Amino acid sequence: MSVAIIGAGASGVLTCFHLHRLKPGTKIYLIESNPVQAGKGLAYSTGDETHLLNVAAGKMSAFPEEPGHFLNWLIQNNYSFTEDSFVPRKLYGNYIKSILDALLPHITLIKQEAVGLAKKGEELEILLANGEKVTGKKVLLALGNFPPSSVGGVSNEIKLHPAYHGNPWKETVFKNLTPQENIFIIGSGLTMVDMAMTLSKLNHRGKILSVSTHGFLPQVHEKTIPYPDFYADLKNCNSVNSLTIKMHRHIARAARNGINWRAVVDAIRPHTQELWLHLSVQQKKEFIDKIRHIWGVARHRIPAESNAILNNLIEKGQMKLKAGRILQITPQQNQLLVEYKLRSNQQPEQFLADRIINCTGPESDFKKVLSPLVQQLLRNKMIHCDPLQLGINAHADGRVMDEGNVPSENLYTIGPCMKGILWECTAVPEIRHQSLAIAQKLVK
Numbered sequence: 001m002s003v004a005i006i007g008a009g010a011s012g013v014l015t016c017f018h019l020h021r022l023k024p025g026t027k028i029y030l031i032e033s034n035p036v037q038a039g040k041g042l043a044y045s046t047g048d049e050t051h052l053l054n055v056a057a058g059k060m061s062a063f064p065e066e067p068g069h070f071l072n073w074l075i076q077n078n079y080s081f082t083e084d085s086f087v088p089r090k091l092y093g094n095y096i097k098s099i100l101d102a103l104l105p106h107i108t109l110i111k112q113e114a115v116g117l118a119k120k121g122e123e124l125e126i127l128l129a130n131g132e133k134v135t136g137k138k139v140l141l142a143l144g145n146f147p148p149s150s151v152g153g154v155s156n157e158i159k160l161h162p163a164y165h166g167n168p169w170k171e172t173v174f175k176n177l178t179p180q181e182n183i184f185i186i187g188s189g190l191t192m193v194d195m196a197m198t199l200s201k202l203n204h205r206g207k208i209l210s211v212s213t214h215g216f217l218p219q220v221h222e223k224t225i226p227y228p229d230f231y232a233d234l235k236n237c238n239s240v241n242s243l244t245i246k247m248h249r250h251i252a253r254a255a256r257n258g259i260n261w262r263a264v265v266d267a268i269r270p271h272t273q274e275l276w277l278h279l280s281v282q283q284k285k286e287f288i289d290k291i292r293h294i295w296g297v298a299r300h301r302i303p304a305e306s307n308a309i310l311n312n313l314i315e316k317g318q319m320k321l322k323a324g325r326i327l328q329i330t331p332q333q334n335q336l337l338v339e340y341k342l343r344s345n346q347q348p349e350q351f352l353a354d355r356i357i358n359c360t361g362p363e364s365d366f367k368k369v370l371s372p373l374v375q376q377l378l379r380n381k382m383i384h385c386d387p388l389q390l391g392i393n394a395h396a397d398g399r400v401m402d403e404g405n406v407p408s409e410n411l412y413t414i415g416p417c418m419k420g421i422l423w424e425c426t427a428v429p430e431i432r433h434q435s436l437a438i439a440q441k442l443v444k
């Protein structure tokens with residue numbers, strides 16, 4: 001029995017762990033294109049200790065049946081954090097990598113990019129960038145997060161300009177940064193917060209302007225009394241409107257009882273996938289159009305430490321956040337002149353940027369993803385985009401669907417690749433369950 005996993009982030013590593021535990025003799029290949037990310041993935045490869053987890057340590061165990069596993073690892077490694085601490089993501093990367101390191105005698109880790117996949121009899125054959133091939137009876141696509149791609153108003157010429165940084169996770173994003181530079185950030189979500197943390201740490205003195213469609217900042221985490229599970233009240237809702245009304249009612253009820261709205265959002269998280277699966281494609285589109293931005297800031301919250309740093313930058317007038325859209329960007333020698341239109345104002349405004357950073361979040365429309373493997377898989381019809389264009393079309397259990405919506409028996413996917421199918425599946429609290437469930441299928 002052989003299984004090949006493409007991608008060695010948290011999803012790939014945890015599936016590997018369960019595979020080996022469930023069926024020790026299984027031949028497991030783990031393939032990772034970026035050697036620095038092997039065992040960490042994108043999110044936890046950051047070297048900047050100001051980039052914090054957005055989930056408290058007590059909820060970040062890799063193993064749901066051992067909730068204290070991450071915290072114990074921290075203690076064993078002489079870090080003094082509590083279950084409520086928001087730990088640097090860098091340490092979480094070391095934690096997941098320690099799980100991979102313990103597996104290394106039992107698996108084959110291949111540090112190569114997978115560039116193709118084809119059926120070969122009963123098996124699947126993966127082509128690697130160095131021309132070698134790996135065959136597996138079953139293959140898991142644990143491809144994770146791809147860099148953001150296109151943004152309206154950013155031409156192909158600008159994308160090639162040295163002052164434009166299209167990938168905020170590249171180590172060159174702050175290369176040759178001078179303290180007085182004026183920085184334009186596209187987006188106001190968690191990646192923008194990471195950029196602001198780094199700039200603050202570097203004592204950056206130039207202006208920072210973040211422009212996003214709605215101009216909302218992520219909300220901050222606060223410790224609250226838990227709100228009781230109210231899934232029973234939501235599970236028969238068959239429209240976005242009825243879900244929204246009921247959520248508001250529970251938030252109001254919570255407030256009357258001295259409970260913060262955050263507890264209501266958290267109470268629904270374990271059921272988000274079921275609620276999502278219950279909605280029609282049309283209703284999911286309606287959610288994305290009308291509610292996504294509000295849900296996003298309420299659900300993806302930032303630690304109080306990060307919020308304080310951000311507020312300091314804003315209060316001293318160094319950083320501004322605006323709601324609007326880019327009209328055009330024109331090169332001015334080494335700089336870029338951004339012309340943007342605010343939601344509240346007809347008159348366009350301008351910002352002369354020394355550096356522009358695209359922080360619009362991972363690209364999930366696979367047609368736009370610049371990965372040779374993804375493009376080959378789409379061309380060969382081995383994967384298809386889900387109806388919302390948020391990832392791979394798959395059964396809820398991870399089996400990749402063919403054109404006729406028939407689930408494959410040997411090609412699977414997991415994590416962020418399944419956002420369109422499960423919505424709430426891109427973070428560790430979900431991935432740790434998903435990796436076990438998929439491993440159970442892969443060993444059959």
Ligand SMILES: Cc1cc2nc3c(=O)[nH]c(=O)nc-3n(C[C@H](O)[C@H](O)[C@H](O)COP(=O)(O)OP(=O)(O)OC[C@H]3O[C@@H](n4cnc5c(N)ncnc54)[C@H](O)[C@@H]3O)c2cc1C
Binds near residue numbers: 011012040089143371
């Ligand atoms: C910046 C950021 C911060 C985050 N912070 C948190 C957090 O605090 N808490 C939380 O729970 N979640 C967080 N998340 C969510 C995150 O998606 C998950 O926690 C988790 O890291 C996803 O793991 P993954 O393995 O699915 O994806 P990734 O971590 O993206 O790993 C996928 C890996 O696959 C590799 N790969 C892709 N294509 C190929 C190929 N063709 N060949 C070989 N290798 C390939 C990539 O190089 C990459 O290393 C964050 C996400 C981001 C982007």
